[in-house]
Amino acid sequence: xxxxxxxxxxxxxFPVQKSFLEQLFARKMSYVKAVDDITxxxxxGEIFTLAGESxxxxxxxxxxxxxxxxxxVGEIYFNGADITKLKGEKLRLLRRKMQIIFQDPYAxxxxxxxxxxxxxxxxxxxxxxxxKEKKEIVLxxxxxxxxxxxEQFTNLHPHQLSGGQRQRVxxxxxxxxxxEFIVADEPVSxxxxxxxxALIDLMLNLRKDLGLTYLFITHDxxxxxxxxxxxxxxxLGKIVEMSNKESLFLNPMHPYTQALxxxxxxxxxxxKRKRIExxxxxxxxxxxxxxxxxHSRCPYKRDECSKKEPRITEVEKEHFVxxxxxxx
Amino acid sequence: xxxxKIGSLTVDYRTSxxxxxxxxxxxxxxxxxxxxxxxxxxxxxxSTLGLSVIRLVPYPGVIVKGHVKIDGKDIVRLPEHELRFxxxxxxxxxxxxxxxxxxxxxxxxxxxxxxxxxxxPNVKEAKALERAKTVLxxxxxxxxxxxxxxxxxxxxxxxxxxxxxxxxxxxxxxxxDEPTTALDVIVQAKILDLLESLRNAYGMALILISHxxxxxxxxxxxxxxxxxxxxxxxxxxxxxxxxxxxxxTQGLLQSIPNIELADQKLAAIPGSPPNMLNLPRxxxxxxxxxxxxxxxxxxEPPLIDIGHNHFVRCFKYSRGRAKS
Amino acid sequence: xxxxxxxxxxxxxxxxxxxxxTKKGPSGWMAILGIIILSALVIMxxxxxxxxxxxxxxxxxxxxxxxxxxxxxxxxxxxxxxxLSRILCGGSIMLQISTLSVLVCFLIGVPLGLFSxxxxxxxxxACSLVIDAIYAFPGLVIAIAIAAMLGxxxxxxxxxxxxxxxxxxFRIVRSQVLSIKELTYVEAARASGAKWHTIVFRYIFPNVIxxxxxxxxxxxxxxxxxxxxxxxxxxxxxKDVPDWGWDLTDGRALLSSGTWWVITFPGIMIILLxxxxxxxxxxxxxxxxPKLQR
Numbered sequence: 001x002x003x004x005x006x007x008x009x010x011x012x013x014f015p016v017q018k019s020f021l022e023q024l025f026a027r028k029m030s031y032v033k034a035v036d037d038i039t040x041x042x043x044x045g046e047i048f049t050l051a052g053e054s055x056x057x058x059x060x061x062x063x064x065x066x067x068x069x070x071x072x073v074g075e076i077y078f079n080g081a082d083i084t085k086l087k088g089e090k091l092r093l094l095r096r097k098m099q100i101i102f103q104d105p106y107a108x109x110x111x112x113x114x115x116x117x118x119x120x121x122x123x124x125x126x127x128x129x130x131x132k133e134k135k136e137i138v139l140x141x142x143x144x145x146x147x148x149x150x151e152q153f154t155n156l157h158p159h160q161l162s163g164g165q166r167q168r169v170x171x172x173x174x175x176x177x178x179x180e181f182i183v184a185d186e187p188v189s190x191x192x193x194x195x196x197x198a199l200i201d202l203m204l205n206l207r208k209d210l211g212l213t214y215l216f217i218t219h220d221x222x223x224x225x226x227x228x229x230x231x232x233x234x235x236l237g238k239i240v241e242m243s244n245k246e247s248l249f250l251n252p253m254h255p256y257t258q259a260l261x262x263x264x265x266x267x268x269x270x271x272k273r274k275r276i277e278x279x280x281x282x283x284x285x286x287x288x289x290x291x292x293x294x295h296s297r298c299p300y301k302r303d304e305c306s307k308k309e310p311r312i313t314e315v316e317k318e319h320f321v322x323x324x325x326x327x328x
Numbered sequence: 329x330x331x332x333k334i335g336s337l338t339v340d341y342r343t344s345x346x347x348x349x350x351x352x353x354x355x356x357x358x359x360x361x362x363x364x365x366x367x368x369x370x371x372x373x374x375s376t377l378g379l380s381v382i383r384l385v386p387y388p389g390v391i392v393k394g395h396v397k398i399d400g401k402d403i404v405r406l407p408e409h410e411l412r413f414x415x416x417x418x419x420x421x422x423x424x425x426x427x428x429x430x431x432x433x434x435x436x437x438x439x440x441x442x443x444x445x446x447x448x449p450n451v452k453e454a455k456a457l458e459r460a461k462t463v464l465x466x467x468x469x470x471x472x473x474x475x476x477x478x479x480x481x482x483x484x485x486x487x488x489x490x491x492x493x494x495x496x497x498x499x500x501x502x503x504x505d506e507p508t509t510a511l512d513v514i515v516q517a518k519i520l521d522l523l524e525s526l527r528n529a530y531g532m533a534l535i536l537i538s539h540x541x542x543x544x545x546x547x548x549x550x551x552x553x554x555x556x557x558x559x560x561x562x563x564x565x566x567x568x569x570x571x572x573x574x575x576x577t578q579g580l581l582q583s584i585p586n587i588e589l590a591d592q593k594l595a596a597i598p599g600s601p602p603n604m605l606n607l608p609r610x611x612x613x614x615x616x617x618x619x620x621x622x623x624x625x626x627x628e629p630p631l632i633d634i635g636h637n638h639f640v641r642c643f644k645y646s647r648g649r650a651k652s
Numbered sequence: 653x654x655x656x657x658x659x660x661x662x663x664x665x666x667x668x669x670x671x672x673x674t675k676k677g678p679s680g681w682m683a684i685l686g687i688i689i690l691s692a693l694v695i696m697x698x699x700x701x702x703x704x705x706x707x708x709x710x711x712x713x714x715x716x717x718x719x720x721x722x723x724x725x726x727x728x729x730x731x732x733x734x735x736l737s738r739i740l741c742g743g744s745i746m747l748q749i750s751t752l753s754v755l756v757c758f759l760i761g762v763p764l765g766l767f768s769x770x771x772x773x774x775x776x777x778a779c780s781l782v783i784d785a786i787y788a789f790p791g792l793v794i795a796i797a798i799a800a801m802l803g804x805x806x807x808x809x810x811x812x813x814x815x816x817x818x819x820x821x822f823r824i825v826r827s828q829v830l831s832i833k834e835l836t837y838v839e840a841a842r843a844s845g846a847k848w849h850t851i852v853f854r855y856i857f858p859n860v861i862x863x864x865x866x867x868x869x870x871x872x873x874x875x876x877x878x879x880x881x882x883x884x885x886x887x888x889x890x891k892d893v894p895d896w897g898w899d900l901t902d903g904r905a906l907l908s909s910g911t912w913w914v915i916t917f918p919g920i921m922i923i924l925l926x927x928x929x930x931x932x933x934x935x936x937x938x939x940x941x942p943k944l945q946r
Contacts, residue, residue, distance in 0.1 A: 113858075
């Protein structure tokens with residue numbers, strides 16, 4: 001399988017907003033290190049998941065890859081070409097090949113646009129179709145995302161639809177260009193439980209039918225396990241563990257992954273598990289701990305951990321871990 | 329006498345676009361020290377049901393029928409000033425959003441002092457603060473942080489403080505409405521552990537309201553499944569997990585992923601929840617049900633006792649039993 | 653389609669909209685009452701040339717300072733002009749000035765607010781600074797200063813009033829854009845390669861319109877009062893046009909001699925006009941509030 005997206009040493013630091021006086025007297029700028037040196041690649045046709053708690057940098061990574069945010073350092077490759085510095089018309093053409101779906105179906109559609117425009121406007125933006133022709137294409141994609149019969153939806157406004165339907169409209173908009181790659185940022189976490197599975201199945205079917213590749217972003221590891229091929233676990237801007245899902249769930253190696261997995265509720269009242277307790281809370285991304293950034297909460301920490309930052313290394317085939325004490 | 333007994337409770341929202349019957353004919357009871365889970369999607373009426381227990385259904389909601397008895401006293405008919413002895417003291421409520429449930433301009437100490445002294449006016453301020461500090465220690469928060477403001481705490485810490493405030497007066501019943509929905513899994517597990525340990529230590533009963541069936545099955549003794557204001561199934565969580573009877577419950581269980589199962593196949597429930605202003609005739613689930621029969625489209629199914637304290641609202645189980 | 657048919661179809665579309673307002677509670681009724689008052693005044697001003705009993709600027713059509721009577725229902729002023737005719741015709745200047753000033757405000761304040769907040773950075777800071785500086789002065793004082801500089805006339809008055817209200821448009825648009833800009837549908841438009849002007853005009857601007865409408869109606873009411881104030885202190889239009897503002901000025905001087913009718917009737921008209929706009933504003937601001945719609 002070839003790589004469709006490759007990310008190398010990607011960093012995104014957001015300067016901390018300061019008042020005018022603080023700006024005058026501060027010696028050094030401080031930064032929120034949202035994404036702090038990550039490297040990974042997504043293979044064509046797979047579903048690659050970035051998972052982690054809020055503030056771990058997964059959403060920022062998705063926005064960086066799709067070029068909605070400018071990276072501080074690092075390179076992004078799409079189909080082998082460096083797209084980190086792409087601008088103007090070339091960037092606009094790239095937009096047709098990579099798209100994004102957002103978490104909140106109530107904020108992701110323009111309330112003043114009818115569905116036919118919400119879905120079809122990107123075609124006008126790129127001068128690909130207008131009027132009747134546009135409507136034809138919109139009807140086609142609405143059908144693909146299961147909004148049938150599509151004629152019933154084109155003239156509605158977003159507030160006339162339910163959350164699940166809106167998310168399908170957002171999905172329709174994202175596939176209108178026949179893209180190759182879609183970043184799905186928590187697409188089901190605000191959808192009712194009974195509608196979630198149908199939406200996930202739809203995304204899986206679209207992948208098959210349209211040959212899509214997804215970068216799936218989620219905090220819900222149970223959903224991640226169901227949908228993904230490979231998973232990367234992020235903590236404070238860094239990938240701490242990355243592998244195919246079977247290996248990750250059968251043999252989680254990083255103490256953080258283990259703790260995360262043991263905290264997920266199991267829908268079985270007769271199953272009692274031992275939980276791995278972590279001390280304290282996630283530190284601030286402005287003051288990341290020295291050495292291993294997880295050492296302040298790690299149940300297995302030793303002296304070395306607070307001094308040296310572990311590198312992410314391939315411990316087993318295709319299974320990468322960033323911990324001093326896990327070696328192949 | 330059970331701690332809480334709810335009988336044929338019906339709650340309406342009288343909106344300008346029509347009356348929404350958010351909760352209809354719900355009955356159940358809860359013993360001291362028991363944990364009950366209310367599961368449902370948005371619009372199922374789970375929060376309305378929780379709020380009716382302390383008669384705090386927001387405007388334009390009205391309890392139109394039924395009773396809510398706490399220690400035998402029907403709070404539906406109680407005058408407002410007597411309700412104050414129930415709210416906070418006997419029954420405490422924990423809301424979903426820990427970010428907005430605390431007053432941002434008041435220190436944590438003030439929150440505790442006000443709560444304790446409202447219900448026990450004889451307690452001196454210093455004494456109340458002493459008590460608050462022991463509560464904080466129970467919650468795993470350093471007692472000296474009592475002089476901090478809410479914004480100095482993280483979301484998880486604030487939810488702990490909310491739990492502390494809810495349990496400071498040793499209530500008999502705590503209602504937690506989606507207490508962990510805004511929180512990450514690790515913090516969620518800690519908060520649920522905390523609720524469990526407080527329940528074990530003080531013997532209070534707990535009603536846990538959530539959209540997440542996994543949490544409810546993991547943490548509760550009994551489960552009620554709500555759908556469009558109706559109680560669809562009511563059983564102990566082990567029984568519900570082993571023998572789910574209602575097609576909706578079966579669908580839910582088949583659509584939630586379980587990380588412990590290899591190669592799990594999820595099955596989606598077709599369709600979507602009904603519009604509460606325009607409910608289908610007959611059973612509220614029939615348009616989505618794969619077992620739909622003729623009778624389901626015309627008549628509302630009754631709640632049927634199928635033994636082992638297991639109740640189902642579905643015609644599939646009405647054969648050979650008293651029809652209503 | 654014939655003209656009659658077009659008229660009918662416009663009416664057929666308007667009437668259900670108006671009646672639907674009545675179903676939205678007190679705020680709907682307020683808006684309707686405001687619309688009725690306003691349209692009555694506009695119609696009155698438009699048809700005034702045909703229904704007025706006398707020429708409003710012709711002096712000596714009756715006795716001087718005659719109190720209201722059957723012949724002169726609103727009396728006459730110190731020049732013997734018929735007050736009823738002057739009241740019927742005198743709204744035209746007010747309406748012209750307020751409409752023109754709202755138009756100018758809209759054309760300058762809205763684009764400035766849109767671009768300033770969308771572009772951000774130094775341009776935004778500079779704009780905000782200038783606008784805040786204008787905001788810091790009392791409105792009437794600025795209007796007087798500018799009107800004094802520009803001299804009398806309808807356009808000049810409208811311009812001087814516009815300067816006072818541009819900051820309101822700028823601020824409301826700017827704050828709205830700042831919050832809308834962060835919504836994911838704007839991000840989605842960027843992700844589909846929309847150019848910045850497409851984003852501003854198709855995704856942001858339509859969602860700011862409700863707030864602008866509300867500001868515009870407040871602006872109308874205030875413009876009427878400011879225009880009356882400017883005319884009152886002698887910075888308004890020339891005296892050969894009937895105007896409620898001038899009648900106020902004359903009426904004040906005549907009040908000491910017990911001639912109450914010259915100041916009362918134009919006063920009532922100005923209050924009615926401002927009230928009409930205010931009622932519409934109050935009604936609309938509640939009806940257009942999305943939080944109250946659900």
